[in-house]
Amino acid sequence: MKKTILLFLLIFNLGFSQEDAWVYFSGKPNAATYLANPLTMLTQRALDRRTAQGIALDNLDVPIAQTYIDQITASTGITVKAKSKWLNALHVRGTQADIQALTSLPFVSSIEFANQTLNTRMTAINTSNSINKNMNVEVTFNYGTSANQIQMLNGHLLHQQDYTGVGKIIAVLDSGFQNVNVAAPFQRLFTNNLILGGYNYVNQSTNVYALHNHGTMVLSCMGGFVDGQLVGTAPDAQYYLFVTEDVASENPVEESYWVEAAEEADRLGVDVITSSLGYFGYDNPNYSHTYSQMTGNQAFASRGANIAFTRGIVVIASAGNSGATADPYVGVPGEATNVLAIGAVKTDETYATFSSIGPSFDGRVKPDIMAQGQAAVVSNTSGAIVTANGTSFSGPIMAGMITSFWSAVPNLTAAEVVQFVKQSADRYTVPTNQFGYGIPDFQLALTNALNAQTFDNEVFSIYPNPIKNVITITIPDESVNATLYLYNNLGQRVNEILLTASNQTINVENLASGIYFFELSAKNKLIQGKLVKQ
Template sequence: MKNLLIITVLLSGLFGYTQEDAWVYFNDKPNAQIFLNNPLSMLTQRALDRRAAQGIALTVSDAPIEQSYIDQITAAEGIEVKAQSKWMNCLHIRGSLTDIEALANLTFVNHIRYADHSLNAKMPQTATISPVNKQLDTQEIFTYGNSLNQVSMLNAHLLHQQDFTGSGKIIAVMDSGFSAVNTIIPFNRMFNNGLYLGGYNYVGGNNDVFSTHNHGTLVLSCMSGYVDGQLVGTAPDAQYYLYITEDISSENPVEESYWVQAAEEADRVGADVISTSLGYFGYDNPNYSYAYSDMTGDKAFASQGANIAFSKGMIVLASAGNSGNSASPFIGVPAEATNVLAVGAVQFDEVYANFSSIGPSFDGRIKPDVMAKGQSTTLSNTAGNIVTASGTSFSCPVMAGAVASFWQAVPWASNQQVVDFVKQSADRFLNPTDQYGYGIPDLQLALNMALLSVSDNRNSKFLVYPNPVNDVVSISFPNGFEVAKMTLFNNLGQIVSEKKITSNQPFSIENLSSGMYYYKIRSNTLEQSGKIIKN
């Protein structure tokens, strides 16, 4: 089921499919070294600076797809190229099964992955095609002149009082359209201050992002909207790129490919944060749909792309979804991805909103990650009126803007460190649940912890990160210390792992079960203890 639920009646998907969607992957990038010798040919200086600041090296994945491969696939009989991903070195194609299978004979083709999972498993299957309901579970309730609740719930207003309003940070927004953003009052401040940097419509293949659909308008207003005395977004001084990746007329995996292509463009232009109020689980063709068992963090195409985006130094936030009170209540793609901050929804009083999708992921990871106000969120409609609407579509941008403002306050921090501080400041960090995840962050607390960690680490404290952790812990040493012993204990006080470490040397805990552990680091006269959570 789709977490962006848009009110429309589908005319497609009511009959059998003769065309298949698939991804064709290539063996190599024979001209990658040309790019690596001159990365500014494809990436902006800001994108390179973001990598350099976080110690992220360029790789072959950053190089463009070999153009001759694209040309040959495009010219192949019966094949339509819909999208491409340089990160995964593949094209999203559409054609008959026979025409797609013929591509496997090309020497540069590595493999083909079908959107129809049964074709990959070589198990023929027939299915009754029924349309997916793409209606937005967000209703304008009444004109509401106070956005303080959703901002102060995260203590983002305290960041604003310190002039941390997202300035200097770039947020890329992926959605279905941003109707009237260029004409209505709540976005005047964004345009007047040069905060809109551009956009692209991947569905339409053009630059028109302001006349297609309204959902992105509502979403964007939660971050950048500004009407004095009525609405202040969580990142009113951030800069924005707007990308349309959602096709409102149908539900098809090509939208995941559009999403990844937009994420690659966000990377290219140097964006810091990606905010996406889209989600994928079911498709018009049920053979393309996901099952809960697919929610393992890195199986779905968009989830793979989101994880790669994180590896390039960006922070990706995605709405958890609005299926919490349905028969399939779990978080979908890409919110389920390993390195995505999935944002669930609460009410004004910080109580769980019963529509908010729940965790855990199929492989047992904590999802959602964090929560923000998503029921009766204050925002702007396309007429410029300040209203309220409900859905994790809005808790996500509320959080995304707040994270951008927080990152402005700690410009030295990596994307992983920012995510760690945000999670650790949440009110259920030590006792996460399937509904709340780690809970509601306190970004002033996160800032205090971040500043303290810098001060302590310069003097006499080890910095242990990430926390929570998946498989590998890193330990940054204070000045003057080079070697230490790291010991992990379970909740019974039993030693479960012990190792001599040096600064920034990885400490693997992949063999440990999920849960909370206690650590002790000893080096000469310095001893430090703490807690760490294994996802």
């Protein structure tokens, strides 16, 4: 018996002799050059999204120094698995000794092992089993059987007003999109050029239409279309498809792939990220998260998701399917501070018992909101319309609906979108651990958003437009001391003007000719618009 145990331990240790870690760097030496040339790191659409929301560029947008990547890649015994400019880090794999040797490099600021017992600060290890992230499948628009999951959210009322996601882009982060390129429910997307591309971060290839069926079902909740059977919640949005989940194993490198894909989504100008993935337990229990770490900004993917939100992206994640397990709480990245974690309800709006619950360890409301996740109507890889259970489907149902809502009020910021959706939910004033803020009403959210954007032109005005040398700004007396920000079409802030009077004339002759965007808070409402300088 002792020999058997020793042999098992030897095999176990050999199996995990290669460690995973994040190597963090001390700076970005080329930051000034990149910030002076924004199109070298972000597309024009990404810059426009930043400008529209008044978000300035910063060092997080700057890529990792290539010399750092090259030196780490050339280091003995090190394999680079992923990179993150937002966190200025590389995900590496190697022996503990080879990884620790990287600290001798002058630009390495710290190393964080996925095996928390190897870090300076000791953390309790969760030895629970990995969560099954892939759901079991059960085998006006004419919604057919998909009507309930849209009507529950009053999403059909937005569709009737022709708010179907036009002009917005969703990035879907998942395990694979098998047969999406050939299955009938997705052909409308291809016919209308709504699939913009994608990438497989697991295999480092552009092949996203193989590997796994999970992303196929997820995408169908938003973009699928079979008249009389299935209509997705954002049938006219555009989509990028990213594979970040390795179905063969559970390893924290998947969090690094997730962040890498989110950064690419930001670069491409995506508006919404949705991910039906969640991380808590890993194959190597030393890598697993604990409930005490669910504080909103500890896990690598949660930190990346929070940064995505600061870039003006609405980030949506399924809450998880662990509600009936020993670890019933919302996992990574749904637990992140600025991520909308979506729980699941049944067709009658009662709680689906598998749906992960809150609160977060630090007491925040999680999940945030709910959608149908039991008997959700989806497409499988053969194009058949079936039902499936899981927050994997309540998440994208909600993501598509949020995208359609945002297409109705495109001038909202990501933060405003999230707030209007939460405020429309049926438990907003009395959130619970199972439902969070509850089930949103998107018609109510739209009504509230449109009312908030209604202004009296006699109270607020900027003129003339186009402008030559001066502009005159008229604001309510109570808005005196507000600040007006001007941005160029690269998203760079070019002027910041403190308004000290209710009627003020400002000289702008120093501005070059072109299109500028302005942002002003007046009467507790955000006002945004465009100016043309002649």
